[in-house]
Amino acid sequence: MSGPGQQPIFHTVITNPEHSGGPDKGLRPPPDPGKPSLLQRPCLYLTSFVKSLPVIFISAIVMWSYYAYFVATVLGLMEDRTEQIVSGTIFHVVTALFLWSYAMTVFTPPGSVPVSWRLSQEKIDCLAAAKSEEEWKQILGRETERLGCDVKQRSVQNAVRYCEKCLCIKPDRSHHCSVCEVCTLKMDHHCPWVNNCVGFSNYKFFLLFLGYALTYCIFIAATTARHFVTIWLLKKEDEEGVAVHHSAAKYHLLFVFFVSLLFSMSISSLFGYHVWLVLHNRTTLEQFRAPMFANNVSDPSGWSLGKMNNLREVFGTSAWMWLIPVKSYLGDGISYPSRNYGLEIPDYKINGVHDNPGLSNVHHVQETPSRILTNPTIGVGGVISVTETSNSMVRLDTNGLTKTVMVAETDLGID
Numbered sequence: 001m002s003g004p005g006q007q008p009i010f011h012t013v014i015t016n017p018e019h020s021g022g023p024d025k026g027l028r029p030p031p032d033p034g035k036p037s038l039l040q041r042p043c044l045y046l047t048s049f050v051k052s053l054p055v056i057f058i059s060a061i062v063m064w065s066y067y068a069y070f071v072a073t074v075l076g077l078m079e080d081r082t083e084q085i086v087s088g089t090i091f092h093v094v095t096a097l098f099l100w101s102y103a104m105t106v107f108t109p110p111g112s113v114p115v116s117w118r119l120s121q122e123k124i125d126c127l128a129a130a131k132s133e134e135e136w137k138q139i140l141g142r143e144t145e146r147l148g149c150d151v152k153q154r155s156v157q158n159a160v161r162y163c164e165k166c167l168c169i170k171p172d173r174s175h176h177c178s179v180c181e182v183c184t185l186k187m188d189h190h191c192p193w194v195n196n197c198v199g200f201s202n203y204k205f206f207l208l209f210l211g212y213a214l215t216y217c218i219f220i221a222a223t224t225a226r227h228f229v230t231i232w233l234l235k236k237e238d239e240e241g242v243a244v245h246h247s248a249a250k251y252h253l254l255f256v257f258f259v260s261l262l263f264s265m266s267i268s269s270l271f272g273y274h275v276w277l278v279l280h281n282r283t284t285l286e287q288f289r290a291p292m293f294a295n296n297v298s299d300p301s302g303w304s305l306g307k308m309n310n311l312r313e314v315f316g317t318s319a320w321m322w323l324i325p326v327k328s329y330l331g332d333g334i335s336y337p338s339r340n341y342g343l344e345i346p347d348y349k350i351n352g353v354h355d356n357p358g359l360s361n362v363h364h365v366q367e368t369p370s371r372i373l374t375n376p377t378i379g380v381g382g383v384i385s386v387t388e389t390s391n392s393m394v395r396l397d398t399n400g401l402t403k404t405v406m407v408a409e410t411d412l413g414i415d
């Protein structure tokens with residue numbers, strides 16, 4: 001790929017600034033990982049196979065549960081014709097929606113940073129040559145303006161966020177995924193069970209996948225419970241006192257009942273958590289660390305626009321589309337309305353329903369936390385000093401010597 005006298009195109013780290021210079025620097029195309037060599041390919045195939053094992057595992061469980069529930073239990077053990085028809089019909093509708101949303105989560109790319117947000121080689125070299133944090137911030141600030149990138153979020157150093165791996169300015173709410181090795185828009189988390197990042201474009205599908213998986217498990221557990229009791233606990237017998245069911249079907253019934261019960265318990269907590277996150281317009285990552293805005297304002301609810309608007313941002317404005325795994329989200333994944341920037345708050349009104357928090361609320365970021373937050377300052381030598389605040393807006397300072405982090409009082413064991 002690189003000719004004699006040229007530097008290779010494949011850069012993943014900020015290179016030594018002393019190598020920079022030359023009139024053609026700014027014209028170099030953005031870094032590209034390129035194609036793997038023939039030697040690398042078997043390793044990549046093996047890695048991608050290992051990564052897809054959880055998806056294969058889930059698919060196998062679903063296939064077995066289909067057989068165990070529909071073939072063995074509904075067709076084999078249910079004696080009432082009406083029960084068979086009703087159970088079979090509902091089961092197939094739920095299964096179809098479940099598999100559809102699962103496939104959409106697995107195969108929909110979560111959204112990546114546009115090429116236009118990448119820095120030119122000239123600017124990358126400038127950043128590498130920056131002599132102070134201030135100069136680094138200024139270069140990034142100027143470049144963000146020049147490229148026309150609309151960013152509200154800042155790093156803890158109050159700088160425009162920049163990915164040193166992708167060599168691009170990070171759009172609001174995006175994060176670098178170390179598994180996918182790329183920045184993901186509105187990244188929630190990397191999910192091995194779907195072998196994909198869950199982010200801006202597939203978050204709705206992920207939620208529907210959880211919701212339908214839960215429905216699938218609860219439905220199976222609820223409709224097999226009665227048969228489990230009569231066959232396994234009451235040991236149903238015929239007139240001669242011989243057990244009615246000796247077949248493998250009753251073992252499928254036993255396992256499908258317990259497996260669906262276990263899965264419904266574990267999925268319900270995860271689903272409930274994500275419903276809460278959607279209503280508060282937070283990603284899993286933002287729930288761990290609140291986004292920072294200009295002037296060192298850390299606001300965990302910075303993207304929240306009111307519960308109904310938050311829901312519409314992920315599921316769209318047509319309520320009848322909410323439960324169908326098709327694309328209906330609002331926005332472009334690059335810029336988001338924020339209640340810290342009042343004039344940009346959209347009014348997602350439907351049928352005259354108005355639940356915009358309104359401009360009067362915008363400058364009162366006062367979601368009172370349920371517990372008092374402390375603000376411990378870790379100084380040189382790991383000495384911790386603590387100041388208390390009862391407000392969720394915490395100003396963080398990083399001056400190279402001290403690092404301020406937000407933790408709960410209870411986590412420190414301080415009275």
Ligand code: ZN
Nearest residue numbers: 163166176183
């Ligand atoms: Zn990145």
Ligand code: ZN
Nearest residue numbers: 177180190197
């Ligand atoms: Zn990922």
